[in-house]
Amino acid sequence: MSKKYAIGVDYGTESGRAVLVDLSDGTEVADHVTPYPHNVIDEKLPVSGVKLEYDWALQHPQDYIDVLTQSVPAVVRASGVDPADIIGLGIDFTACTMLPINKEGQPLCFEPALAANPHSWVKLWKHHAAQDEATLINEIAASRGEAFLPRYGGKISSEWMIAKVWQILNEAPEIYEQADRFLEATDWVVSQMTGQSEIVRNSCTAGYKSIWHKQDGYPSQDFFQALDPRLVDVAETKLRGDVVALGTKAGELTAAMAERMGLVAGTAIAVGNVDAHAAVPGVGVVTPGKLVMAMGTSICHMLLGTEEKEVEGMCGVVEDGIIPGYLGYEAGQSAVGDIFAWYVEQGVPAYVEKAAAEEGINVHEWLERHASAYKPGETGLLALDWWNGNRSVLVDTELNGLILGYSLLTKPEEIYRTLLEATAFGTRKIVDAFHSNGVEVEELYACGGLPQKNHLLMQIYADVTNREIKIADSKQTPALGAAMFGAVAAGADKGGYDSIVDAAKQMARVRKETFKPIAENVAVYEKLYQEYSKLHDYFGRGDNDVMKRLRSIREEARH
Numbered sequence: 104m105s106k107k108y109a110i111g112v113d114y115g116t117e118s119g120r121a122v123l124v125d126l127s128d129g130t131e132v133a134d135h136v137t138p139y140p141h142n143v144i145d146e147k148l149p150v151s152g153v154k155l156e157y158d159w160a161l162q163h164p165q166d167y168i169d170v171l172t173q174s175v176p177a178v179v180r181a182s183g184v185d186p187a188d189i190i191g192l193g194i195d196f197t198a199c200t201m202l203p204i205n206k207e208g209q210p211l212c213f214e215p216a217l218a219a220n221p222h223s224w225v226k227l228w229k230h231h232a233a234q235d236e237a238t239l240i241n242e243i244a245a246s247r248g249e250a251f252l253p254r255y256g257g258k259i260s261s262e263w264m265i266a267k268v269w270q271i272l273n274e275a276p277e278i279y280e281q282a283d284r285f286l287e288a289t290d291w292v293v294s295q296m297t298g299q300s301e302i303v304r305n306s307c308t309a310g311y312k313s314i315w316h317k318q319d320g321y322p323s324q325d326f327f328q329a330l331d332p333r334l335v336d337v338a339e340t341k342l343r344g345d346v347v348a349l350g351t352k353a354g355e356l357t358a359a360m361a362e363r364m365g366l367v368a369g370t371a372i373a374v375g376n377v378d379a380h381a382a383v384p385g386v387g388v389v390t391p392g393k394l395v396m397a398m399g400t401s402i403c404h405m406l407l408g409t410e411e412k413e414v415e416g417m418c419g420v421v422e423d424g425i426i427p428g429y430l431g432y433e434a435g436q437s438a439v440g441d442i443f444a445w446y447v448e449q450g451v452p453a454y455v456e457k458a459a460a461e462e463g464i465n466v467h468e469w470l471e472r473h474a475s476a477y478k479p480g481e482t483g484l485l486a487l488d489w490w491n492g493n494r495s496v497l498v499d500t501e502l503n504g505l506i507l508g509y510s511l512l513t514k515p516e517e518i519y520r521t522l523l524e525a526t527a528f529g530t531r532k533i534v535d536a537f538h539s540n541g542v543e544v545e546e547l548y549a550c551g552g553l554p555q556k557n558h559l560l561m562q563i564y565a566d567v568t569n570r571e572i573k574i575a576d577s578k579q580t581p582a583l584g585a586a587m588f589g590a591v592a593a594g595a596d597k598g599g600y601d602s603i604v605d606a607a608k609q610m611a612r613v614r615k616e617t618f619k620p621i622a623e624n625v626a627v628y629e630k631l632y633q634e635y636s637k638l639h640d641y642f643g644r645g646d647n648d649v650m651k652r653l654r655s656i657r658e659e660a661r662h
């Protein structure tokens with residue numbers, strides 16, 4: 104049999120990338136990135152120019168198709184591989200990134216009559232405007248003692264499906280009515296490749312983002328009735344569709360899409376997946392005790408376990424949600440790289456930009472270089488990493504960032520170092536929450552853009568968590584994981600694999616160099632972490648709700 108290949112397509116927050124992978128050993132033969140032409144839509148809608156409210160984040164579904172028709176042919180061309188030898192394709196996506204579709208499976212925002220309504224567009228994972236609905240979901244679920252609530256760390260996030268669907272119903276009932284279904288973008292893109300009229304939903308997004316459970320299904324009609332009588336049958340109507348396990352073949356590539364993507368009709372297409380979750384087998388993790396951090400704009404933390412435990416503020420525990428046969432745990436920080444980007448774009452003085460340009464490096468690299476000269480604790484600064492709210496463990500999108508300890512001598516690189524440290528403390532909260540609740544964390548694995556870009560950051564994470572960190576060898580770990588699922592969808596008979604465990608064994612790699620904790624740094628960071636924890640609880644657990652009061656004052660001032 105000739106060499107076989109699969110393609111993984113990773114849909115990030117600002118771009119999509121395709122990677123063509125050799126199935127014998129996981130070599131990434133070619134990759135290509137397509138930036139989304141419309142990027143994140145957070146100020147005004149395309150064409151109509153309708154202004155968006157604060158906390159909104161939308162996307163254009165056509166951008167996702169462009170990734171398939173640009174990046175996939177590009178990797179096929181660059182590799183010189185015969186498309187007949189590309190036996191499977193898998194995708195992974197940000198989530199919950201959801202959209203309303205019509206009976207024909209097309210996004211409502213494609214209909215000219217609805218395009219000026221912001222609710223007809225894709226709501227990106229970081230759309231945070233459904234907080235009122237999320238707060239009510241949590242109050243009502245807690246008062247009814249709903250069994251699903253502990254599985255989500257006690258709180259359902261405003262980033263997730265039910266809050267977003269309810270926001271649509273409240274603010275645009277006509278869009279809710281006209282929507283044949285609400286769908287994760289990952290499932291929609293798969294349906295566009297397979298051309299199936301029957302939508303296939305994947306168990307990962309259904310479990311983590313739509314409160315679906317392998318045994319119990321969605322929450323009961325009684326629960327939805329208690330939320331809002333208009334939602335009573337939402338699970339049977341707008342969320343209908345078979346939920347199938349990761350690695351399942353969703354269908355086969357249609358002739359029309361095969362032509363546009365430069366592939367062969369009939370290529371196996373795996374059911375959709377989440378970016379962070381696909382990265383777990385991508386880094387070779389298929390057993391418990393190993394926490395995988397997908398580090399980029401945000402961080403998602405994934406961990407496997409054998410028993411269902413309650414962990415404060417985790418995003419969820421889903422049976423088979425990451426690797427079949429295990430309970431998959433997820434937690435996260437909704438801004439990490441985004442915080443560093445904010446500082447680089449909004450906070451640095453002109454002399455830093457000039458010095459970086461003169462040295463031929465970017466501003467991040469300049470700040471990292473200069474921040475590395477400081478010892479832990481030497482800046483005298485401490486920050487709370489809540490620039491985009493707190494996903495775990497507080498699950499509160501209405502919290503904001505804070506930096507303490509400024510003086511007239513404070514330097515930009517000290518602030519940058521403090522922001523790196525703050526995100527590491529946020530991760531430490533998550534590691535401690537799992538470990539102290541019986542879901543052991545022995546080792547850390549890191550993938551995504553940040554580990555490659557910033558060594559200081561990784562050393563700080565090792566010191567703050569006091570754990571060794573292994574780094575993925577692949578620069579495109581979620582895409583590699585997605586390609587593995589594509590190979591599983593194709594199956595061993597066709598030259599793929601019968602299970603994701605088999606695929607990971609052959610195809611995943613970590614680098615030889617690891618980041619090990621340095622004892623003297625660990626000791627200082629332990630002290631700083633205790634201070635971080637005090638601030639965290641003071642501003643985050645209700646002792647002082649000043650952040651929320653400032654938000655209300657801001658809202659009043661804006662209207």
Ligand SMILES: Nc1ncnc2c1ncn2[C@@H]1O[C@H](COP(=O)(O)OP(=O)(O)O)[C@@H](O)[C@H]1O
Pocket residue numbers: 115116117118398399400401439440441442443444445467468471551552553556557560
């Ligand atoms: N040298 C750097 N150090 C720290 N963060 C960086 C550096 N360069 C870029 N970033 C951040 O990396 C993030 C992008 O991460 P990446 O993994 O490439 O993307 P995504 O999360 O969209 O998949 C941005 O938020 C950016 O601010």
Ligand SMILES: O=C(CO)[C@H](O)[C@H](O)COP(=O)(O)O
Pocket residue numbers: 115116196197198199228377378379398399400401402403435437
């Ligand atoms: O919540 C998620 C996964 O569960 C999002 O997909 C994620 O936070 C966005 O990730 P990225 O940093 O790759 O843009």
